[in-house]
Amino acid sequence: MSEPSLDALRARMHELKDLGGVLGLLTWDQETYLPAKAGAARAAQLATLQGLYHQRLVAPEVGEWLERAERGASDPDTRAMLKVFRRERDHAVRVPESLVRALAEAQSAGLEAWRQARSERRFDRFTPALTRLLELRREQADAVGHGGERYDALLDHFEPEMTTARLLPVLERLRSALVPLVDALDGAVQGPPVFDGRAFEAERQWQFTLQLLGLLGFDLEAGRQDRSIHPFTGGTHPTDVRLTTRIDARNPSPAVFGTLHEFGHGLYEQGFAPEHHRTPLASSPSMGLHESQSRLWENLVGRSLPFWGFLYPRLRAAFPEALGGVELEDFHRAVNRVQRSPIRVEADEVTYNLHIVLRTSLEVRLLRDELAVEDLPDAWNTEMERTVGLRPRDDVEGVLQDIHWAHGEFGYFPTYALGNLYAASLMRAAEQALPSLWEEVARGELGSLRTWLHTNVHQHGARLPAEERVQAITGEGLTDADFLAYLRAKYGALSGRSLPAAPVPGA
């Protein structure tokens, strides 16, 4: 009832959001500029700060303020803010501070071990650190509580209100729809080679990605771009959003599509309503919805012919030697080739979700104790063959390829698949709302789409859960119909083949 409780709570929320921002800087720095020998020191700093964050969140007075504020709140934004905050706090209250600190240390140690294992191309260098991380995550899941399925407790952290029982059938449906699609499309989008052996000078790629960010409408005075091995979006505040990209001097795709992807995340972060800054509402309701924004820009816009009709002359001007003889349509086909690949981040739109199906099934088995860490590389390779249809040459191109497990993140991967589904549904709604959308894109005018996303998604932050937000926009919740329709239309045209029928909707 009492205003003073809400004021005290707001002050604590500001403090926690500031600490969260500082943690963002520590991890951004760890991936970009931290000197090689400072790994242990950074691990200690992260553990200390995460411990303090935890203490300040679970402190008993915060529980009292929260209860009083909940009784008094009537305005919808305040109620939404309290709901998001309670969610985070209830989780945290159940996890002892010692576990929080142990996890922070194990995460830093995991990153170091993963890097070592990759450089030696030996998974067993990573085994002890990964085993420790799983042990701690199991402990965390049990502390948070679950109805017999530990994975639920971890999944819920990234995708609130999603469960393993609901997720696995969605992924199975995707598998059964995508495997025949990949069979039909693998190698079917043909054209002359574009990237083979051509040189794309790294510094010019870097300058091009910065120019691209400007064209897309990323505010480079409220954010920046740096380089890292594994691209990500981080930062400390909506006025300080930090993207990273990765440059391959033989191929501009990782840099260009990486920048498009992180731009989607970054535009979302920059778009939270200023009145929500320093509160729990200045965040996405789920990683799946966040990923929908990166996928929308990377794939639905960023691999479309209208978009490249605008951008390709600029890319060609940056690399006249390499691209002077390559036509727009051949370039467009080259960046939409469907081809089985062992590497998730290089996968095309059609095979991509199969990589998620694979990882999610392994995560669930690891958390259920049905799979030992020692057996993970073999399980990975077997499952890769069954799902994607090929075997990796070694563990660097297999089980060691992603940073997520090294950082102790289990339950994160499925949000990528959810993001692909949400992105297709949101794009369908945007096309309906903006009849001249693709003509504008073809002229490099992205303002209408940015504004539509800002109005419908970004500014709202965490006011509604992800699926409710999507439903409010599209009239429907989570569905694979828009995604599969998009794939069939696009790749039917690109390949000229007749594709296998869609599964029965809702089956």
Place this chain on the structure above:
Amino acid sequence: MSEPSLDALRARMHELKDLGGVLGLLTWDQETYLPAKAGAARAAQLATLQGLYHQRLVAPEVGEWLERAERGASDPDTRAMLKVFRRERDHAVRVPESLVRALAEAQSAGLEAWRQARSERRFDRFTPALTRLLELRREQADAVGHGGERYDALLDHFEPEMTTARLLPVLERLRSALVPLVDALDGAVQGPPVFDGRAFEAERQWQFTLQLLGLLGFDLEAGRQDRSIHPFTGGTHPTDVRLTTRIDARNPSPAVFGTLHEFGHGLYEQGFAPEHHRTPLASSPSMGLHESQSRLWENLVGRSLPFWGFLYPRLRAAFPEALGGVELEDFHRAVNRVQRSPIRVEADEVTYNLHIVLRTSLEVRLLRDELAVEDLPDAWNTEMERTVGLRPRDDVEGVLQDIHWAHGEFGYFPTYALGNLYAASLMRAAEQALPSLWEEVARGELGSLRTWLHTNVHQHGARLPAEERVQAITGEGLTDADFLAYLRAKYGALSGRSLPAAPVPGA
């Protein structure tokens, strides 16, 4: 008496040292990579973290642990550690958290206002922020306590055990010795022009400073170098020491001597004994002693003829067009020119301390309320004429030139003069201990000097107060005799002039 108290205290010290490291990252980032619009967000993050640091330091349980640990400690390192910690805590206990937060916000606002004032070349844009900072520093001085001289309380923060009453006569002695020296030497070190109008490409300067750091022996796996407007040494831990440098494309001196200067600071930070890491002993006992390390490398080594005998061929190879026709001796004379200049960071070794005399006298008057902020530019210009012998063209080249006041630091400037005096005394001791020092320097072998500094200064951290540390090495405490003898010998030879007599020692 009780071990448990010491253990609990150590854990808190580790936490505080981690938080200090994180604050180091936030300020480093603010000066190097922070996006333009994120100033307010960063100010809030800094204020929050400084507030938490303060809370965790002054918490009552810490006082109890400290008292019990003091009663039980007998080992000298533990006693020294407790002494340093008590010093910091006693200061902090007297300063309320609200003042700490207000200062953090005023510091960030001060930096912004100073940048604005510089870009508009208008001091009055900076007046309100500086007035506010002085107000808060007076409040802080009164809270900490002093015997009628507020400046003492601020000075003591940077140079423990130094007082205004002791400092001002030292500076007056320096003024009376240096003014006639500058009169005799201004323009007397002659030679052909070296930098006028020649181009020193920025990227090559940058590469040269990195190569220089390697030659000097800075561990680039336990530190890094970046660029900033005002060079500084920061970082988060002895394994993560961050230098910055500033590049002027018409003149390599700011970059080269800036790198030499910050290297001196950085080598000190990297050298703290590992067993002291994450404790208060892993720090310098005073800023003056810290500055002695930067001055020793920048000036006593870095402007010597033997050093350039080794380095000059490398610099010439980096800039063959600009330096191809410049002989070593002419270059050496050019970087040792004595010339009145309005800018402190560009001042030569002879005039430099006069800039400190000027700033210190103004600071003391500001803190004594004998000088109003509005009158500061006039007072600066008048005092500059009296001490250095010229008037600045405008406030950017005058009172707005340094970042220190913008960051609310009063009492810091005099430590530069103390550093110059300590550096000369330490160098005399090193020369006595290492008879072939200068022959080694001429061959680019800096290992003996680095080891001597590590053994005598760096590894000890804050075990002894600054002057006791110097006394333990040289047999004498603070003295201007070594510094003035060094100047007379070096510049007598360079100018070929007979110089005015030294003042009576100890007068």
